[in-house]
Amino acid sequence: MGATGCGKSRLSIDLASLFPAEVINSDKMQVYRGLDITTNKITPAERRGVPHHLLGSYDPDNGEMSPSLFRSLGHAAISGVAARGNSPLLVGGSNSFIHALLVERFDPDADVFGALGQPASPELRYDCCFLWVDVSLPVLEEYLSKRVDDMLDMGMFEELAQYYDPARTDPGGRIGLRKAIGVPEFDRYFKKHPPPRPREEGAYEEAVWEIKENTRQLAKRQIGKILRLRGCGWELRRLDATESFRLAMAAEEEGEGGGGGRGRWRDVWERQVIGPSEKIVKRFLQE
Numbered sequence: 001m002g003a004t005g006c007g008k009s010r011l012s013i014d015l016a017s018l019f020p021a022e023v024i025n026s027d028k029m030q031v032y033r034g035l036d037i038t039t040n041k042i043t044p045a046e047r048r049g050v051p052h053h054l055l056g057s058y059d060p061d062n063g064e065m066s067p068s069l070f071r072s073l074g075h076a077a078i079s080g081v082a083a084r085g086n087s088p089l090l091v092g093g094s095n096s097f098i099h100a101l102l103v104e105r106f107d108p109d110a111d112v113f114g115a116l117g118q119p120a121s122p123e124l125r126y127d128c129c130f131l132w133v134d135v136s137l138p139v140l141e142e143y144l145s146k147r148v149d150d151m152l153d154m155g156m157f158e159e160l161a162q163y164y165d166p167a168r169t170d171p172g173g174r175i176g177l178r179k180a181i182g183v184p185e186f187d188r189y190f191k192k193h194p195p196p197r198p199r200e201e202g203a204y205e206e207a208v209w210e211i212k213e214n215t216r217q218l219a220k221r222q223i224g225k226i227l228r229l230r231g232c233g234w235e236l237r238r239l240d241a242t243e244s245f246r247l248a249m250a251a252e253e254e255g256e257g258g259g260g261g262r263g264r265w266r267d268v269w270e271r272q273v274i275g276p277s278e279k280i281v282k283r284f285l286q287e
């Protein structure tokens with residue numbers, strides 16, 4: 001678990017090289033097929049051969065993936081992974097999906113994360129070991145802003161230009177993948193400057209600013225939800241990845257070869273995140 005950008009996917013692949021495991025995605029935008037850059041899906045190369053489930057497999061034309069549907073598809077995926085003798089690693093930032101899948105009794109009408117929400121149940125239908133990757137908010141915010149720039153460099157704008165449909169302009173009608181951060185922001189832009197017109201710098205910068213701001217807000221909400229689950233008795237083990245993020249960003253600024261910083265962030269990540277996670281998971285699997 002963890003807010004967007006905090007290194008959950010990286011940790012899952014690192015763990016899957018230590019234990020036989022398969023990943024089940026629990027990011028509510030990454031379950032849909034399409035917009036791989038915009039939703040920041042882990043690439044096939046980054047998966048390093050680890051099988052992934054519910055990642056880009058759901059056709060967005062089938063409508064919205066509800067928490068109830070995720071609960072049943074997730075359960076089927078977990079059973080399949082367990083039948084192969086592997087450990088299911090549930091990885092993703094959608095706490096409402098994680099909650100729906102794991103609780104013993106799921107009430108689709110209960111508003112667990114709303115302002116007046118009923119508290120989440122501490123009773124779970126599986127034996128769970130929770131790892132929460134946390135990065136202090138100011139550091140995470142700086143990283144997220146850079147990540148949006150990187151995603152744009154990777155082709156996010158072009159991906160969204162292709163996805164843009166002028167017939168789809170009603171913001172109230174947004175469902176499923178159309179809610180992904182980047183879609184509404186650039187839909188507004190494309191409405192005024194339809195592709196393939198040359199980029200209009202002012203409006204473009206405004207859309208990018210909104211994406212950064214909305215990503216920042218998402219991270220804050222996600223951390224709030226994680227704290228809420230912990231407050232309801234979920235035993236989350238917190239791993240602090242702040243220092244490795246700080247070092248990685250400093251190394252990036254110095255340039256890829258500069259100052260030996262690239263190696264250092266990885267060392268700190270191994271010492272402060274992978275090492276403790278490995279111990280926690282090992283103990284859990286032996287119990």
Ligand code: ATP
Binds near residue numbers: 179180218
């Ligand atoms: P909620 O209770 O709001 O449904 P949640 O915990 O189930 O929250 P979140 O992960 O917080 O789900 O996602 C909420 C919203 O954040 C999404 O509807 C979408 O707008 C945006 N979002 C989440 N993940 C992504 C992503 N990978 N790419 C783009 N946008 C995302």
